Amino acid sequence: xxxxxxxxxxxxxxxxxxxxxxxxxxxxxxxxxxxxxxxxxxxxxxxxxxxxxxxxxxxxxxxxxxxxxxxxxxxxxxxxxxxxxxxxxxxxxxxxxxxxxxxxxxxxxxxxxxxxxxxxxxxxxxxxxxxxxxxxxxxxxxxxxxxxxxxxxxxxxxxxxxxxxxxxxxxxxxxxxxxxxxxxxxxxxxxxxxxxxxxxxxxxxxxxxxxxxxxxxxxxxxxxxxxxxxxxxxxxxxxxxxxxxxxxxxxxxxxxxxxxxxxxxxxxxxxxxxxxxxxxxxxxxxxxxxxxxxxxxxxxxxxxxxxxxxxxxxxxxxxxxxxxxxxxxxxxxxxxxxxxxxxxxxxxxxxxxxxxxxxxxxxxxxxxxxxxxxxxxxxxxxxxxxxx
Amino acid sequence: xxxxxxxxxxxxxxxxxxxxxxxxxxxxxxxxxxxxxxxxxxxxxxxxxxxxxxxxxxxxxxxxxxxxxxxxxxxxxxxxxxxxxxxxxxxxxxxxxxxxxxxxxxxxxxxxxxxxxxxxxxxxxxxxxxxxxxxxxxxxxxxxxxxxxxxxxxxxxxxxxxxxxxxxxxxxxxxxxxxxxxxxxxxxxxxxxxxxxxxx
Amino acid sequence: xxxxxxxxxxxxxxxxxxxxxxxxxxxxxxxxxxxxxxxxxxxxxxxxxxxxxxxxxxxxxxxxxxxxxxxxxxxxxxxxxxxxxxxxxxxxxx
Numbered sequence: 001x002x003x004x005x006x007x008x009x010x011x012x013x014x015x016x017x018x019x020x021x022x023x024x025x026x027x028x029x030x031x032x033x034x035x036x037x038x039x040x041x042x043x044x045x046x047x048x049x050x051x052x053x054x055x056x057x058x059x060x061x062x063x064x065x066x067x068x069x070x071x072x073x074x075x076x077x078x079x080x081x082x083x084x085x086x087x088x089x090x091x092x093x094x095x096x097x098x099x100x101x102x103x104x105x106x107x108x109x110x111x112x113x114x115x116x117x118x119x120x121x122x123x124x125x126x127x128x129x130x131x132x133x134x135x136x137x138x139x140x141x142x143x144x145x146x147x148x149x150x151x152x153x154x155x156x157x158x159x160x161x162x163x164x165x166x167x168x169x170x171x172x173x174x175x176x177x178x179x180x181x182x183x184x185x186x187x188x189x190x191x192x193x194x195x196x197x198x199x200x201x202x203x204x205x206x207x208x209x210x211x212x213x214x215x216x217x218x219x220x221x222x223x224x225x226x227x228x229x230x231x232x233x234x235x236x237x238x239x240x241x242x243x244x245x246x247x248x249x250x251x252x253x254x255x256x257x258x259x260x261x262x263x264x265x266x267x268x269x270x271x272x273x274x275x276x277x278x279x280x281x282x283x284x285x286x287x288x289x290x291x292x293x294x295x296x297x298x299x300x301x302x303x304x305x306x307x308x309x310x311x312x313x314x315x316x317x318x319x320x321x322x323x324x325x326x327x328x329x330x331x332x333x334x335x336x337x338x339x340x341x342x343x344x345x346x347x348x349x350x351x352x353x354x355x356x357x358x359x360x361x362x363x364x365x366x367x368x369x370x371x372x373x374x375x376x377x378x379x380x381x382x383x384x385x386x387x388x
Numbered sequence: 389x390x391x392x393x394x395x396x397x398x399x400x401x402x403x404x405x406x407x408x409x410x411x412x413x414x415x416x417x418x419x420x421x422x423x424x425x426x427x428x429x430x431x432x433x434x435x436x437x438x439x440x441x442x443x444x445x446x447x448x449x450x451x452x453x454x455x456x457x458x459x460x461x462x463x464x465x466x467x468x469x470x471x472x473x474x475x476x477x478x479x480x481x482x483x484x485x486x487x488x489x490x491x492x493x494x495x496x497x498x499x500x501x502x503x504x505x506x507x508x509x510x511x512x513x514x515x516x517x518x519x520x521x522x523x524x525x526x527x528x529x530x531x532x533x534x535x536x537x538x539x540x541x542x543x544x545x546x547x548x549x550x551x552x553x554x555x556x557x558x559x560x561x562x563x564x565x566x567x568x569x570x571x572x573x574x575x576x577x578x579x580x581x582x583x584x585x586x587x588x
Numbered sequence: 589x590x591x592x593x594x595x596x597x598x599x600x601x602x603x604x605x606x607x608x609x610x611x612x613x614x615x616x617x618x619x620x621x622x623x624x625x626x627x628x629x630x631x632x633x634x635x636x637x638x639x640x641x642x643x644x645x646x647x648x649x650x651x652x653x654x655x656x657x658x659x660x661x662x663x664x665x666x667x668x669x670x671x672x673x674x675x676x677x678x679x680x681x682x
Contacts, residue, residue, distance in 0.1 A: 125537055149490055379476075461648055464645065
């Protein structure tokens with residue numbers, strides 16, 4: 001009988017809160033902390049979800065790393081794991097921005113003069129997210145890399161953690177993702193025509209695109225035996241992970257969502273549960289025409305029209321590499337608290353989708369939650385989390 | 389890179405791709421064809437790509453766009469190719485792969501990490517067969533950066549892919565018994581290249 | 589008047605074909621080989637949704653034209669002819 005993998009720590013920072021408690025408060029109050037871009041200069045007027053009142057511990061580090069460190073510290077405190085020295089630890093984290101050297105000042109200088117100060121470049125070379133976290137925690141481990149699978153990175157990183165633990169390579173894995181709001185993806189997503197001019201409306205008939213956000217979501221995954229040995233009785237578990245490629249197109253999802261369908265089947269099968277046992281789904285729900293149509297239809301097909309589901313991107317924006325991490329944390333919190341917030345931004349069902357997310361704060365009945373992520377480039381991933 | 393490859397349909401499908409994605413597609417495609425696996429195998433075929441620097445030249449071209457044309461007027465095609473998982477997106481759509489796919493980045497040993505993960509997935513039966521590879525692209529900006537910030541790194545470009553499995557196929561090049569890694573710098577690509585040399 | 593219009597349209601179509609080939613990396617195709625009534629998406633040139641948003645940028649940069657809404661875009665981008673006509677009509681009004 002394979003060992004249970006517990007989730008013993010949670011950490012989250014995004015526009016809806018600088019920690020888990022603040023996030024839950026925003027959910028309960030229906031607070032959408034969106035506004036115009038303040039983090040960099042831009043002519044583009046689109047709304048974004050920036051983290052407020054946050055400077056970050058390390059002024060020399062990229063913002064993405066600082067966001068990750070913040071969520072990490074919360075997760076570690078939550079897990080009561082300040083001393084990791086006795087454990088075999090793995091670190092797997094997803095990002096988009098931290099993997100790119102896109103510093104404009106550096107490039108402008110290089111372009112004009114053929115030379116530039118190398119501070120930004122050196123910072124980049126020290127910014128492999130997983131390696132930076134290993135350094136921050138003073139951990140040496142060969143199980144340490146950064147996932148760059150676009151929008152499913154955070155979910156996939158958690159899936160890797162599950163793999164490592166099941167293979168007994170590690171006792172504990174720090175997994176999730178982080179991304180800062182950055183000019184390059186901002187301009188890029190706008191150019192693709194998928195950014196909304198107003199606040200995003202996931203799954204709504206009138207939806208017209210996503211809003212970008214930023215943040216970090218981190219879970220501490222731990223073998224149940226390890227947690228029990230150190231006197232912790234876990235109340236949350238990671239039961240399954242499924243991932244499948246559409247194999248279809250660089251930017252558009254497969255029209256019938258075949259990759260997502262497959263990923264869900266694998267995740268549910270690993271967890272040993274039927275779709276009817278799922279209490280709710282935290283959907284990817286970016287509010288683009290394509291994603292929500294494809295995802296919504298697959299959710300209806302797999303779980304039936306009575307499914308309770310939501311997109312928390314109405315509260316956080318699309319946080320790219322952080323999304324999977326944040327949404328795993330939110331799903332875990334919801335199971336623990338016994339409720340999910342309303343799927344904010346939604347009011348009218350889209351007939352082309354044929355299913356609607358929850359319109360108000362809703363009590364959860366059941367032990368299992370699913371979190372889905374659909375990446376640019378066609379990878380689809382799903383996690384099954386339980387509270388028993 | 390031989391841009392005069394004979395497989396025209398493949399070239400047409402990747403017409404917009406940058407050189408990083410093209411190299412990865414050719415290497416992955418060749419590895420799959422070389423394996424002799426039939427089309428059915430693609431249903432659950434896994435795909436893991438490791439890279440140290442990803443599509444950095446395309447990122448700089450995208451910065452050119454912003455500087456030349458402004459935030460509101462940049463090329464969505466260039467942006468789509470500046471994300472690290474673009475190569476895998478091309479490989480999976482060109483080879484019609486429907487298994488799990490993952491791109492990872494690590495400055496020191498991306499190919500090694502990719503192989504470790506492949507082993508992990510194979511043990512879990514997440515896939516029966518996995519295409520594992522690594523790709524790096526040369527760029528003058530990155531060369532400038534490395535010569536100033538990390539002069540011990542020598543910068544080359546290329547891609548190598550292996551098809552790995554726990555199954556005992558009649559045609560096989562060998563086994564990967566023990567994965568070890570020496571801590572001194574050795575790019576994932578060099579490791580892959582030296583393994584390939586035996587093949588040749 | 590009619591001749592002028594036809595000449596201008598001819599020039600626009602020629603430029604458009606060159607831009608499509610270079611901007612969309614249509615490697616095997618020569619601009620001259622593209623028919624005037626060539627359908628851009630699906631059959632014909634076989635362009636896709638990413639090419640569509642790229643054409644929006646192409647119009648902005650080379651002709652100073654904005655396509656406000658992609659539904660509008662679908663009709664304009666039907667063929668080389670419809671695109672050339674759109675450019676001609678809107679350049680006039682600018």
